[in-house]
Amino acid sequence: MSFNIALSGIAAAQKDLDTTANNIANVNTTGFKESRAEFADVYATSIFSSGRTKVGDGVATSVIAQQFSQGSLQFTNNSLDLAVTGEGFFALTPDRQSQDLTYTRSGAFKLNKDNFIVDNNGNFLQGFAVDPVTGENQSVSLSTTQPISIPTSAGAPRATSNVFLSMNLDSRAVETGSTTFDPTDRATYNHSTSVTVYDSLGEAHTVTTYFRKLATPTPPAAAEWETKLVWDDNTAHPTIPAPVAPATRNPNSWFSGDNLQFDSNGSFRLPAPPAAAPTIGVPTADLNDPANGYLTNGAQFSAPVVVNFRDASGVKLPTQYASNFDVQNLSQDGTTVGNLTGVDIDAFGRVLASYSNGDSAYLAQVTLVRFANVQGLKQVGNTSWKQSITSGEPIGGQANTGTFGAVNASSLEQSNVNLTTELVDLISAQRNFQANSRALEVNSTLQQTVLQIR
Structure with a gap:
């Protein structure tokens, strides 16, 4: 009986050694969870045997239980x-x-x-x-x-239909002496800003908005500004010829928009409803007419390109303070085909x-x-x-x-294996194996002694 008990102890010690060795081998394995060998004693008796004198029958491996405690984090450069x-x-x-x-x-x-x-x-x-x-x-x-x-691309292009622009116009600006606007003559306007818009094929175009301060504002406004728009200004893109101007438009191919009015506090004066807020735009008839030369790639606009003098939410409006010209918001709702530039994953x-x-x-x-x-x-x-x-x-x-x-x-x-603890467990399992081996050796010696009795 003691022979079998010692054998079960050796088997259990070997299982403990195997478990510890596996933990140590995976100390650098990402996401690894350590295991723990759990044992139970073996005890068997019959209804006619005395429980007071019964010795256990050894040990058995109950389960190799994984421990799912949190491992430490290792930070990397891969999102x-x-x-x-x-x-x-x-x-x-x-x-x-x-x-x-x-x-x-x-x-x-x-x-x-x-x-x-x-x-x-x-x-x-x-x-x-x-x-x-x-x-x-x-x-x-x-x-x-x-x-x-x-996806590595952002999908089909989307033609621009709205540009949102809010800015501060410098109240200290002096009215231009010229009564004729010319986008190539800096003396005929006070301020300008440009934005890139996209046609239905995703090709980029430059829309430039110009502002001219008027000498005599319309009452009750304290100040008033004219707005002009130029599509693909050849001063911004020298390689693009100036579009052909229809007879109904200025020979310099610009579009007039609504005037911007401000009160004495520099606040934007919105017109009373039902009048629409000031805008400036390019009608689809002008954009899509091949004679105008605005689109040379076969693209078509299904809606006018409109510059709205506000942000997309309607909260930020133009101002006129004694401060330098400053664009506070400039965005548009069109896109071209885009390539993937980054991937972020949140908590x-x-x-x-x-x-x-x-x-x-x-x-x-x-x-x-x-x-x-x-x-x-x-x-x-x-x-x-x-x-x-x-x-x-x-x-x-x-x-x-x-x-x-x-x-x-x-x-x-990282692996949740504690290497120091595993090394201690390794020594303990080794001692356990040696002790059970010694018990097996003593049992063998006793059997030899019995066999040698004469």
């Missing part, structure tokens, strides 16, 4: 490196159409040749669909997850792509999954797990809520 500070796991699938989910804490992700986010083994990182503008997720059901893709796991044309869009929200019993997960290698009967069903959710934890971009979760 696709992700780490979770919490209980959540990343969800992966082996291919784009599969629903066979595996779960990992190793967030060393990268783009594959098709611009999908994958791990080192080519498994696809799963995400929830989101609103591209607000980033609000549409579902947290694991059945709706999709592989996260990062909620929302993936935001930025493009060279100024566009940005939320692409997805990284899926996080938690379990009722993480120690019940089944290891499948490559620092990954699958659900089991004892782990419970996977519960999907968004990062930074509940116990899922936050997503940390440009970070990796």
